[in-house]
Amino acid sequence: MLSYRHGFHAGNFADVLKHSLITLAINALKTKDKPFVYIDTHAGAGKYSFKSEFSQKTGEYQDGIARIWDSQQLPEELKDYLAAVRAENTGRQLVRYPGSPQLVKRLVRPQDRLLLSELHSSDFEALKQLFAGDNQVSVVKEDGLQTLSKKLPPIQKRGLILIDPSYEMRDEQKKIIAALATAYRHFATGVYAVWYPVIERAATENFMRQWVDTGIPRQLRIEHCVAEDGPGRGMTGSGVLFINPPWQLDSQAQAFLPWLNQSLTGGKGRWTVEWQVPESVAETAVRN
Ligand SMILES: C[S@@+](CC[C@H](N)C(=O)[O-])C[C@H]1O[C@@H](n2cnc3c(N)ncnc32)[C@H](O)[C@@H]1O
Numbered sequence: 001m002l003s004y005r006h007g008f009h010a011g012n013f014a015d016v017l018k019h020s021l022i023t024l025a026i027n028a029l030k031t032k033d034k035p036f037v038y039i040d041t042h043a044g045a046g047k048y049s050f051k052s053e054f055s056q057k058t059g060e061y062q063d064g065i066a067r068i069w070d071s072q073q074l075p076e077e078l079k080d081y082l083a084a085v086r087a088e089n090t091g092r093q094l095v096r097y098p099g100s101p102q103l104v105k106r107l108v109r110p111q112d113r114l115l116l117s118e119l120h121s122s123d124f125e126a127l128k129q130l131f132a133g134d135n136q137v138s139v140v141k142e143d144g145l146q147t148l149s150k151k152l153p154p155i156q157k158r159g160l161i162l163i164d165p166s167y168e169m170r171d172e173q174k175k176i177i178a179a180l181a182t183a184y185r186h187f188a189t190g191v192y193a194v195w196y197p198v199i200e201r202a203a204t205e206n207f208m209r210q211w212v213d214t215g216i217p218r219q220l221r222i223e224h225c226v227a228e229d230g231p232g233r234g235m236t237g238s239g240v241l242f243i244n245p246p247w248q249l250d251s252q253a254q255a256f257l258p259w260l261n262q263s264l265t266g267g268k269g270r271w272t273v274e275w276q277v278p279e280s281v282a283e284t285a286v287r288n
Pocket of ligand 1: 004043100119143
């Protein structure tokens, strides 16, 4: 039984990192006219209100998107992401936030397609309603990892796959790695983005080692921690592991992370951009 609801966390520091990077990856796919598919295996409700009881209860967005949304001096790399958030809000007040499906829907072109899986009944209904009658978007209530096994390779032969689980099931990490390894065999040129939390450093490093052990090349890890991790501190950071990241995503991340870290933590956080499995020896790690 699923208990996680993304509404509690929408717009938090982890969403800001993940959605900024997804925006850059979609923009990179748009540099060619050929259509692509965006597959969101764990899609959530699609969009969120900060007036909801979920957001009101945690207020997590206050330490995330609220700190940057009306900034006038954005790094170039964050402009399209922030434009999408602003487009969700009609006035000067930050009230609504696009989840990954709504964010990507705002970015894609008519020739592109979205395929969204969500298992939680309420969030699935919200998602289905959000895109009702929209032929560009397919919404399914099924295990997103099964969606992957059925839909790859995509007919477009180009695509971004976001795997953004809630990590609430036992063995979820193992299942995700196995599903992606299979997906990669069917679609080795796809761009894959796997979100992960940093709660305990040792567990995070263990998860990353398992990715390295798959032998899949071109693994780029981008992580932002807003505080030191430690027992009882909860989620202090998050990252996105990219497989086949678009060209220059590493340098784009290096360009905006110092600003983001300063804006969200006053400089107290830490960020990492690391090719944990490089394509060539020229690729190296950059940490602050
Ligand atoms: C972190 S949230 C998704 C957030 C969303 N991707 C975004 O960035 O706006 C994870 C979602 O996955 C859903 N979920 C959990 N297990 C799933 C599964 N096996 N297949 C599809 N959805 C699942 C949860 O109900 C939850 O809504």
